Structures are given as C-alpha cells and as structure tokens.
Amino acid sequence: MHSKYAGIHYIVPAFALLTLVLFSPVFYGVWFSLFRIQYGSPTDFAGLDNFRDLLSDPTLPATLHRSAIFTAAAVSITIALSLALAIWIHRLGERRGFLVQIIVIVPWIISTVVATLLFRWVFVNDIGLAGSIARMAGLDDIQMLNNPHSAMALLVAVSVWKRIGYAVIILLAGVKGIPDDYEEAALIDGATPFQIFRRITLPLLKTPLLLVAIVLTLSNLNTVETPLVLTGGGPGDATRILPMDVFDRAFITYDLGSATALALAMFFGNVLLVLAYVRLAKWKT
Amino acid sequence: MTAHTALLACSQGQSVKIPRAHRRILSTVTGLVVAALFSLLVILNLLPLIWGMLTSLKGEPDLFRFPPVIFDFTPTLENYQRVIDSGFLGNMRASLVYCVVTVVAALTLALPAAYAFDRFNFPLRQPLFLLIVASIPLSLGAAALLIPNYLYFTKLGLTNAWFTLPLIYTAHQLPMAIWIMKGTLEGIPKELDEAAIADGATHFEVLRHIILPLSRPALGAAGVLTFVGSWNEFVASSVMVDSPGLRPIQPAIYNFIGFFGREWGPLTASAMLAIIPILITFALLGRLIVSGLTKGSVKG
C-alpha cells in the first residue's frame, strides 16, 4: 500500500487504451514510413528515402512558412477575442451571459465541413446572401478569394470564427474561477482596470490559457477541411498549408510514403510545440 | 511599443477625473461600440445557422433562385423526409450510442488516472503526465496518419465492429479529460482524503466516496466536451467502419456532398438534425460546463 509504486495502477487502464489506439499506430507509422509504399502497402525497405524526398521538395519551406503564419495569426486572434468575450460574458451576468455564450458556440458545434461550406455560401460566394445584398447596394463584388492576401485573411477569419466557441467556454470557466474579492481589493488599492487585468486576471488564467493555446495551435496546424473547403489552397499556393500537402500526397498523387513521412514530421513537430508551451508557461504538473 | 504605451496611457487615463458630460458621451460611445460588435457577432454566428435552417426547408427549385429568396418560398419538409428515408435516424442512433459509451468510458478511465497523477508520487509521474499532454496532437492531428492507422487497426481486427469507434473516440478524448479532471482534483483539499485514510479507508474508497462526489460538476463538463468532440468526429468515423449499421452521422452528412454534387437541401437538413442533440445538451448543461470547469479545474 505504501510502496513507492502506490497509485500507479490507477493510470494503467488509461495508458493501456492510449497505447493501443494512439501510441502504437505512431510506431507503426514510423515503421511504415521506412518502406517504399506501393499501392497502399509497404514493399521494399527504403530507409530514410521518404524523408529525403520531402527535404528535396522545393515548395516545402514556403508551405511551412505559410502554416506558421496562418497558425500564429489564427491562434493569437482567437485567444485575444475569446478572452475579451469571456470577460464580457462574465460581466453580463447569469442570464444574458448564457445567451451570448450560446450564440458564441454555434459555429463550434456544427461540423467543420458544413460550417465552412455555409460560411462560404452566405458571406463569400457572390450568389450568397452577403454578395446579393452588396450587389443590391450597388457595390462591386468583393472577391475575397481572388487575392492571395485576402484569401489568407479569410482563411484565418474562418478558423477564428469556427474555433472561438471552444476557447470562450474554457476561458469563461477560468474567469469565473477568479474570486471577486481579488479584484475588489485591487480596486481599493487604486489599481487601474488594465493593471488588474495584467496583474490579477492574466496570471490566474495561466492554465486555461495554456490549454486553449495548445488545443488551438494543434487544431489550426492540422486542419485540412477548412482550407480545402474554403479555398482549395488557392489562389496559386497562397493558402496551401501543411496538412493540405499531406492530403494531396495521400489522396491526389497517391504517394503514401512521403505523405506518411510528412505526417510524422508534423506530429513530432506538434509534440515539440506542446512541450515548448508547457515549458514557456513554467507550468508544473 | 507605441500601441502598448497608448493602451497604458488610456487605461490610466480612466482614473483621471473626467467631466460628467464627457463621461456620458464616453459611455454612450462605449455602448455603441459594444452594441456594434455584438451585432457583428450575432450576424456572423447566427446568419449561417439561420440560412442553413431556411435552406433545409426549401424545395429544389427554390434553392438557387437568384437573387436568393429569404422568406418568399413555400416551406417543405421534403428534405427532412429524404434524410430520414436514407437512414439518418439509424446513423443518429449509432452516433448516440457511440458517444454515450465514449463519455462513460472516458470519464471512467480519466478520473482514476487524474486521481493517481494528483494524489500519488510514483516514479515517472511527471514524464507520464507530460506524455498524456503530448498525446493531445494525436487526437487532433490523427487525420494525417490516416492510411497507416487504417492498416494498423485492420491488421488487429479492430475495424468495422460496434466497439471500433467508441474505442477510438475514447482514446482521442481521454488526454483532455484527464487534464481537466486533474485540475479539478487539485482544487479538492488533500486534508479530506488524509482524514479518511487516517480513519482506515482505502485509496479506492477515497476515490469512490470523496473524490467522485466532489468532482461531479467537472465530470459533467469533461463529459459534454467529450460528447461534442466525438459527435463531430469525421475522419475515423468515415474510414474505420464499413457496415451501414455502424455508420455514425458525420459521414452520413458528408454523403450529401457526394460525387454527383452537393445537395444543399438534405445536407442542411441533416446538419440541422445533427446539432439538435448538442444544442439540447448545452441548453440543459451549459451552465454546468462552465461551473464544472470553474471548480478548480482550469484555475491558475
């Protein structure tokens, strides 16, 4: 009972399941990526050839760069907006706050493909609602998707729109967890609202912010559906981000070797990112 | 830099005395800005939903009239009829079963794990917990490893069975659930279980009789997040099972964006049916989620 291993059996079932479903496939994926893949099955041992193929792809650095910009923009905007929304909802009080909360989560609870399709139809497409209203007002078509910069901006906007609901819920819980007397005490001491936010609210939100940052970073970094449905990667390569590259390798040119290699590289990159976040936040378990 | 100083100056400026008339204008302006932002939020979030709802009630000829018709059409339930005729209720039932099993399994596995991570100090505790956190990308980015994953599961004989998707969903949702539950346990005073142990209770009894009742709201919150995550899962759902009876809703919805074109009528009708359970869950448990997460779980 008091052995050094006490308690460890409580994590065994969870780890057994994770090993079976999440960890082992990664090892299998690594194994798979060391072979020449033909028609979906591993054939000859190829060593690191698949990874070498990746590195020799001249378009990869640009794709990586775009992914970084897209993810950084989407995550930072989502966090800033969701934090503001969470604080606002908290101040609104029970009933009105709940109403706003429900409105905020709507895009999050619709599946990504359908939500993105609807967004595109209503706000982007020139036969959609917004386009028709603009035309009736005598405005020219805006054609957001026809310019590399605005297409990327739109992709970021849709990602923020789709995922902000989740962030608001987690952060709202964090904000509600901060005892009101902290703020009152600070006010009495003459602190400005900004100081309160900076010195009280923000530090107390560290864990939810970390959770939200991790989840948002990973879901944006790995999203195929949003860019595929919204822009198809265009115009040109303007919105082609890494997961689309994996998708095209796997399902368009059917080069499973390099697709798996890239997917694995991305996965290990993801893990490093998570660890970096945890380290940055000086978070203790 | 300048933006930062401006912000500082602005926030400090508020404590400086402002003439009353001035202040009234200021609050009116703030009110207007808030109102404008709120309207923008409502438009952005509800318009696609409302448009989807209207579309689901339109017949074929009204779908693409130009300019688009908003209310001037004869509403019809034929899209819903088509969706239901194509077996969508069966898909919903499958999804519901999967998600309930997933929620129960995820919570059953997450609570003891969180308990162990928070209350014990076995070797490798820290690295193992980091491993849990680091496995979040596997659940969010699993799409990338689709084909090797499919081969792996097929070779083990784990595909195309009733337990296939609950198994995968549970593993996907487990890391997050453990994290949330561990946060909650941190907020439950250790003195409580120490006292119980002193009275001769076993660790399992502590877990069962002290931790479990106290972490109920957090279980509710983690459960709802798990439910939503599994309900909307698409990639594994569409690849890991084949039999029609095992198909959950997301691939069934996706079927209306088929080879012969996207059929907006049934597509929106099925999407509307799919969000009903989630909306109900949120309407009933929405407050619980926030309060459940609040109980220490996501506290700093």
Added chain:
Amino acid sequence: MRPFVRASLAVAVLSLGISMSLPAFAQKATVRMWTFLNPSGTTPREVTLAKIISDFQAANPDIEIVTETHAFDQLTPKFLAAHGTGKAPDIIWAATDFLGDAIASGSLADLNELFINKWTPEQIADRKGPYWDLTLRNGKQYALFTSRNYISLLYRPDFFKQAGVDPDSIKTWDDFVKAAKALTVTDTSGQVVRYGFAQGYSEHQADPLLMIPMALANGDGIFKLDGRANFAHPAGVAAMKFQTDLIKEHKVSPPQAAAWTVDDVYEQFASGRAAMILGASVRVSTLQSKLGDDKVGMMLWPGSGEVEHAPAVMAGWAVGVWSGSKVKAQAGKFVEYMLGPIGDKMWVEKGGQSPGLLSTLASLGDFIKQPGKDYLRVAAEGSAKFGWLAPIDFSAGGYRQALNKAGQRILVNGEDVKASLERAESDFNRQHKR
C-alpha cells in the same frame, strides 16, 4: 485497483470474442460491395441501385448483396489499403484516377474467367469502346464501367434563344467566343448579370478545364509516353491562353471563378448566372430537377479545322471483383447483372445515366426523344467518337489540379502562360518522381 483492471480486461476479452466470432454462419453467400451510393438513399441513382439489388436477390436467393457506402474520394484509396491487409470487399467501384493502381496492385480479378468467357461475340461487341479498351490489359478484363461521365459543355437553351444564338452554330473556338459574348448580359450599371461561359479553377474537386480538350485536339496530348507532363507545348500554351483570355480579354467568363469549385459552377448555372458551363453528363439530371427538363442542354466541344469536335475528358467508375474474394463467382454474377442489359437499361431510365451498351442506346429510341433527354444521345455519341480517357499505365493523379493551379496563377498573379505551364509540368513530374 482491481475493479479497473478487471473492467478493462473484460472489455478486451469481450471485444476479442466478438471480433472473432463474426465469420461463422455461411449457407447464404454474402457479397460485400463498396460504392459511394447509399442504396437506402433517395436520389435516382441510389433508388436504381437498390432496385437492381433487390431484383437480383429475388432471382438469386442464395446470394446476399451488402452495400457499404463510402465517401467517394476515400473509396478507392481505402480499397487499395484494404487489399494490402487481405480484408477488401468482394466488389469495388474504383475511380478512374486510381484505376491504374488498382490493376497494377493485382487487386482486381479477371472478369473473363468469371463471366465474360461465356459471352457471345455479339455481347462483347455490344460493349466495345474506349472504356472497354481501358480496362482490357494483356488479355484480361479487369473491370466494367458504370456511371460514365462525359465532360463537355452544358448550356441553357432558354438563354440561347433570348440572345438569338443557335447552339448548333458553335463549330469552332471562334464561334464559341462569339456566342459567349452574345450570351453575356450586363445591367444598366455595368455589372455583369450573366456570363457567357463559366468553369471553376479551384484545386478542390478539380474537373478537367476547357484547355485540355483544346490542347488534345491540336497537339500531342498532355502526357509524354513515360508519364511525364507535357503541358507547355505550343498547343497547350495556346489553349491555356485561350481559356484565361475568356476572363481577361473577352470578359465573357467570371474572374471569381479562379476560386470556384465544380459545385460552385453548377450552382452559378442553376442560378442563371452563366449560359454555358464546363459540365458533366452525370450532373444533367440533377440540374434538370432544379431548373426544368427543357432548361439544360448538352453539346460537344467545338472543333478546329481538322477535328470536328475536340475530345472531351471522360471518367467514370470501374466496377471490379476483388482478386482475394472468397465469393468471386457470386460477386461476378452480380456485376454481370448490374451492368448487363437489364441493369444498364435501369441505370439509364431510372438513374439518368448514359447507356453503357450500344443495344441499350438502340432500344431507348423513344426514351431519348423525350424533352430534355437529348443529352444522353450527345454523351453516347461523344463517348464513342470524341472522347479521351486519362492514361492508366502510369498514375496521372493531380494533373487537373496542376493545370488549374497554373490557371489561377495566370489569372490572379498575372503570370506568363508558358512559364506557368512549365512550372505545372515540373511540379507534376516532381510529385510523381518522374
């Protein structure tokens, strides 16, 4: 501790037990088929499939057909992966893009052995054509095609009438531009209300753009014999310039189309925003149900001096029997029925598909004369005489996407036509390591 370990053990044992006890009962042969159609669905094709299955089962009470519906874009890659694990379905619908892989991987059984050897020469002649030849390799017949797709011009007869343009007058590409100009409608404020022609350039769900038939008609094709891309030859450059000039120079095609998918184009067409579109024969019946039978027509591509009509890109679904199937004979029997004379006629009359057999076309005389059914004749004539199927001796996956992207770069970034096509060539070759 115990309860958790015990519970997880129980789950493990239970799941093992269930997964192993499945293939126990026999008697009736179960034939699994993977397709993208859902037989309990309500679209004409789905209803047709359901009817064919139930008719077949009624006649063959010892065979049960189990349809497992998949997303159309995952169907074939997943089948290939399943073949590798030895757990593939007995019948597969393979997409043209992956047909070469499916044959080369040995996943498809020779249909000659299953049923074609029993056919009379007349029966074989009834099927002859490019699709038959495509799936005939080294004397083996690997699949039969269904859901044949002929991708050329769809048009709105009512708009043609309004503009006083006769569809039959479009014989050359110059006629095409002239017609497109006449069909483009601008309102008083200078906004274009309707474009003469539209096609989508998005890489997502890319259809073969107009430049492909045009280049095929005037040049040596878009692939070299070794499978490398051959886009930037003079005919290719001229064709790409022609199609982008429809937007840039002639303004008869929408600039927004740089971001449009295939589905966007059909929706624009359904909204009356385009008089002609690049469109597929398989989509006509759906459009007719939105607009009315008399409002959607199909025509062959224009020609040049030498060829009467430029060859349209064709595609479809190749239905085959899995080489590892334990019920090959029964699976073959169903494929033969589903795509034979009875099935073929049902696919046409109920499902709105183009006929696969010459005898079906002949027997449909009156049916095709009905209003709106003329597209079936156009597609059948086109497939027989003016069609092109992407090669399957090497993987051609991604060629449409590469060309679409080249078009986007020309339209949006103002890139030079030849340079853009050369870049598309090198991208395609690199992706396929050629």
